[in-house]
Amino acid sequence: MAAQLPNVQLATPAPPPLPSLVNARRLRNQRLSRALRLWVPAGILIFILALCFLWPLVYKLPSPTNGNILYNNEPPFSPGHLLGTNVQGVDEFSDIVYGGQVSFEISVAVTLIGIAIGCTLGVTAGYLGGWLDAVISRIFDILIAFPALVLALVISVGLGPSEPHLILALSVFGIPTLGRVSRAITLSLRSLPFMTAARLAGTSRWRVIVRHILPNIMPVIVTFSLLGIGIIIILEGALDFLGYGIQAPEASWGNMIAAGQQIMTAQPEFIIIPSIALLITVVSLNMLGDALRERWGVV
Amino acid sequence: MALVQQIQLQSGGPGARLMGARRVTGSPALRMVGRRLLAAIPVLIGVTFLTFAVMSILPNDTARTILGLNASPSAVAALNHTLGLDQPFWVQYWHWLDNAVHGNLGTSLEGLSVSHELATRVPTTLLLLAYALVVSTLLAIIMATLAARRPNGIMDRISLAVSMLSLSIAPYAFALLLIIVFSVKLGWFPVLSGPVTGVGSFFRNLTLPAASIGAGLFAIYTRILRADLVDQMTREDYIVTAKAKGVEPWRVLIKHALRNSSYTLITVIGLNLGALVGAAAIIETIFQVQGIGNDLLTGVSDHDLPLIEGITLVFALITVLGNLLADLAYAVLDPRIRYGSSTS
């Protein structure tokens, strides 16, 4: 028989509130900063792209190659010359804009080629395995063992500097890099149970690749590519800087920096301006890549 | 080989003596080294062959360059024949390879012995690379540890910002900016590098170049190490055990998490050596460091095949050996690999 105890509560009272845990404000801040980290770099990139490609269509910019020697060394904010002019009278601003066009054209082209060829090879190697994998991996290894610069340099010097040649030269770097990543992911995916299930269900190899592997590879490839575009812009700039890429007087950021090197003691701004343009572009690309990585849960 | 001695030394250490670690001949580490060295050879051959092929296929006119534009066709043909340039490139490559294995890397177009040229200039490049590597690794460890101590804290945010900037800046732009600030305005370092003859000249001449190269490395190392440290601290059970023992947080971070994260770091260092070498070439040009990177660029514009081949070989060797050393360090340092499985 139950002993009668005083103060028997038979129902549990409502639980007391705990010290404030779910700080709504902190949560909002977190979400805000996450959104900012994605959209601010994206916005900057869109702005830069618009500036480089759309603005010249709207507003007639002075030629980046032929400057008016009468107006050389104008300071920034002079009438008609937002960033001033350089030693030869070339407008700095249009130099930057047209240089940007080149940088983006080349880097995006190289990345797209890298995705098209590199991913195809990489996924094939990873999925089919066997001797095909061995051969392709070995080729990737050799290409990657090359310092990126050397091969690009050799090709560009050999073929003569021009935009298409640069694209070719840099693709030799882009293809194995993306290829290795695709292969690695394909390999890791291949061992997952759902892949075995698909194969057991009789799904054709092609369908497996398209419907299972590609969607899973996409996030990594996109984020890698964004980082890759940044690297290629820098690399292309390096070639221009050395004089083996886009030749002066054609506009390119690397050229501008090289030209600025001549007068860097007296007028450092000619190095600083294109360097900042480079920096902002690459930082935005990297930040965007990081933010997407975070959002998509890519490792 | 020093490597073998090192492994033997490990085997003879106090722990190993008691535990009877595998004898050197059976050591999995040594076997792996051997395997990787063998695997590296085709890569080296591939790289040098590819360079040869590309350089030969692309339009060039070496003999005319040497003799001058007004040389007669017969003189050009004669020189081509002497230099062996009229043979198909694979034959030329075979000759080169044959010579190379015997230690003869040929003569550059300027008449200098390639081996000699390399021997005098490789050390400088290696010093530069080592400087950049060591300093950026140390700084990265410090920064990543401070950041991981309080994830999303102030140090963490600073480290993320700094590494993002370092990662994104072009090495050549950074080099010039450094020159503007530290050489021109402040006068701490010379604009152009002189020869490295001693400790003083080492720091004076190589600091700015090393900083230009090291910035990007520092960024990569910091980011990866910080991510790994935070991962260890939040996800691993042995960290909870250490905390349960009452170990204080810094010690947990450094003696437990960092120790285990260092393996990732070693791998990353090894993998990134290839990029290092490329950046070094440009930086050497800017600062006029008397290393092989500088030579490479002049060689390419002169189409100096023997010189380029020799330098490419060295670059590829550095990359491949670097990877190998990283793997080896991993195998030797990680007790899970060194001391196989259970003896009980």
Place this chain on the structure above:
Amino acid sequence: MSDALLEVEDLRVAFAVGGREIRAVDGIGYTVEPGRTLAIIGESGSGKTVGCRAIMGLLPTGTAISGSARLRGTEMIGLSDSELRKHRGQDMAMVFQDPARSLNPTMRVGVQVTEAIQTHRKVSKKEAYDQAVELLRLVRIPVPDRRFHEYPHQLSGGMRQRIMIAMALACRPKLLIADEATTALDVTTQAQIMELMLELQQELDMGLILISHDLGLAASYADDVVVMYAGKIVEQAPAKTLFGTGGTVKMRYTRALLDAIPHLERPAHTQLPVVSGRPPDPANLPPGCSFAPRCPSAADDCRQTMPALVEHAAGHRWACWHPCENGVHA
């Protein structure tokens, strides 16, 4: 009551996940006396581990903890981490579930033990070494001076767990918490480790808390039992009251757990009575009794109001509107 080792009162622990508050532990209380063993039994997600980790201060920052847990009179809840650190390992220690993951794989096991010693005692390296070897001997590891230098992956599961116990006992704590310490081991080793822990408990006059999902473990080794479900204690009694002949289990849940233990005496091919359903989602607890959705004798009042944990019989508390009578379903 006054020389109790550990007194826990109204302990609550909550996490914030995705903007919502999850109450992992919702008002539990128990007492542990020196030399006695308390078993905390529950399914995964019942809050049994979280409660003890809260006392030790091992939960991630950002967790809300309220209530009281007094270790030998000193309040643990609300202490800063640096203060708690002085008690961790020294007055209270924990042994974890998977020794393969709970030991640092790149550190020699002996060093991990000396670390436990040197964190709290100022002793020379040699002295620490000697003490560690002694500890290894204490936990019945053969050739302790050799094993000292080995790495965790070189030892068997049972040995690793012994190392964990040695680490936990390094500073002779008064309270030892074994969090599913034997779950990852095979049956024979389980028995060995349990016997070891009990012997050491007697030798060192420690209080022992066994956290487990295995009621059989509680039946064999515990003095007092606490059964948890969805963050609350649903039944609490000395082991003798619950198990064995004359035992009276009042809670359906406990009953179900007991029934689910396979017995040799059962006729072959009888279906094992398994508790249907799954543990509730802590973010979405049903109103009323948390067990109601799975309880065979749930009634309307069960689903509407949560029963309180009340000491209905001497030393035996339960929280149920319709408890079992005489060990049989009502």
